[in-house]
Amino acid sequence: MHRPGEMRERTLDVIVPESFGNAMIGVKQGSELRIDLRMESLHDGILVSADIEGTAAGECGRCLIDIEQPVQVEIQELFAYSSDEAFEYEVHEDTIDLEPVVRDAVVLSLPFQPVCQEDCLGLCPQCGVRLLDNPGHEHEAPIDPRWAALGDLADTTTPDVTDAASGVE
Ligand SMILES: [Zn+2]
Numbered sequence: 001m002h003r004p005g006e007m008r009e010r011t012l013d014v015i016v017p018e019s020f021g022n023a024m025i026g027v028k029q030g031s032e033l034r035i036d037l038r039m040e041s042l043h044d045g046i047l048v049s050a051d052i053e054g055t056a057a058g059e060c061g062r063c064l065i066d067i068e069q070p071v072q073v074e075i076q077e078l079f080a081y082s083s084d085e086a087f088e089y090e091v092h093e094d095t096i097d098l099e100p101v102v103r104d105a106v107v108l109s110l111p112f113q114p115v116c117q118e119d120c121l122g123l124c125p126q127c128g129v130r131l132l133d134n135p136g137h138e139h140e141a142p143i144d145p146r147w148a149a150l151g152d153l154a155d156t157t158t159p160d161v162t163d164a165a166s167g168v169e
Pocket residue numbers: 060061062063064065115116117120121122
C-alpha cells in the first residue's frame with residue numbers, strides 16, 4: 001500500500017465456495033481454482049494481474065452429456081485507493097476483494113453453447129439417441145408413437161447447429 005514500485009506475488013488455491021457460471025456450464029462448488037496473483041503498488045492504487053486456472057463442468061449443448069472443460073483466464077484490474085476515482089474497484093480497509101473480479105472474468109470466458117466435441121452430432125430428432133454413440137443410426141420403419149414425444153423433446157432442446165458453431169468462436 002502507498003509504496004509505488006513495490007510488487008508482491010502469491011499463488012492462491014481456492015476451493016470454490018458456491019457454484020457459478022451460465023445455464024450450460026460453470027465452475028462447481030468444491031472445485032479448485034488456482035490463482036497466480038501479482039500485485040503492484042501504483043500511485044493511485046494496487047494493480048492486480050492474475051492467471052486463473054480451473055475446471056468447468058456442465059452439459060454438451062447438443063447431446064446433453066456431462067462435460068468438463070479447462071478454465072484459463074487472465075485478468076488485470078486496478079483497485080483504487082480513492083472512491084473519487086473513476087475505477088470500478090477499490091481498496092477497502094487495506095483489503096482487495098478479488099472474488100467479483102475473478103467470478104466475472106471466469107463467467108465471461110465460458111462458452112454459451114459448450115460442446116462435448118466440435119463435431120458433436122447431437123441427438124436423433126426422432127428417438128433422442130446420441131448420434132455419436134450410434135454411427136449409421138437411421139429409422140427405417142415409421143416411428144413408434146410412444147417415442148414421438150421424446151423426438152419432440154429433442155427438437156426443442158437441441159440448439160440449432162449454426163448457433164452452436166458461432167457461439168464457440
Ligand atoms: Zn455432444
